[in-house]
Structures are given as C-alpha cells and as structure tokens.
Amino acid sequence: xxxxxxIVGEVKREVDARGLNCPxxxxxxxxxxxxxxxxxxxxxxxxxxxxMRDFKAFAKQTGNELLAQQAVGAEFIHYLKxx
Numbered sequence: 001x002x003x004x005x006x007i008v009g010e011v012k013r014e015v016d017a018r019g020l021n022c023p024x025x026x027x028x029x030x031x032x033x034x035x036x037x038x039x040x041x042x043x044x045x046x047x048x049x050x051x052m053r054d055f056k057a058f059a060k061q062t063g064n065e066l067l068a069q070q071a072v073g074a075e076f077i078h079y080l081k082x083x
Contacts, residue, residue, distance in 0.1 A: 008067040008079040012040040018047045018075065025051050026058050029080065033064060036082040041067065044078040051076050 015032050017025035025046040032042050044055070052069055055078045059066035065081040 008081070009041050011043045011079070012036055014043045014045070016045055017051070018045060020046065021048050022050050022054055026054055029055070029058070029078070030062075033062075033080065033082050038082050040082050042080045042082065044080070046076045046078070047074055049076065051078065055080070 013032050013036060015025075015028045017028050020028070025044060025048055029042060029044045032044075036042060044051075048054075052071070055066055055069065058064070059080060063083040065083065067079040067081050068077075069079070070077050
C-alpha cells in the first residue's frame, strides 16, 4: 500500500520514469494523464533530481494539480490529479 494513498486518494495509474532525464518523465506523465478521467490520480516515479522542479512547472502550465512530491533515497515521487 502506498504511504501517501490517504493524502492523495487512490492512485489510478503509475508511471515508472526511473533512469529517464528531462523531458521524458514529463512526456510520459502527460501521455498517462491523457488516459485518465478528471479527478483521477497519477503517480510518477523518477530518478531525475530536476523532476521536482519540472513537475511543479508542468502542473502550473497544464492546470493539473500537483498533490504531493517526495524524495525517497535516489527516487523522486510525484502525485498529479487530472484536471
């Protein structure tokens, strides 16, 4: 069970962007969000430190809500809610 499930709601889809650098994690997230309906939550796991900044900007530009971000070891986890 995801430790953030209570905070962000039920995760409908997860994208594994480990080992990918900008802009690939964002592009994968954008594609996955397009398959979700409004209000559903996407979890993205990345190893790119720049993804913390990138996902903040992405959410602001697209109107999707960035629910939470966390760094766990060398991984960066992002939760986005589809607008």
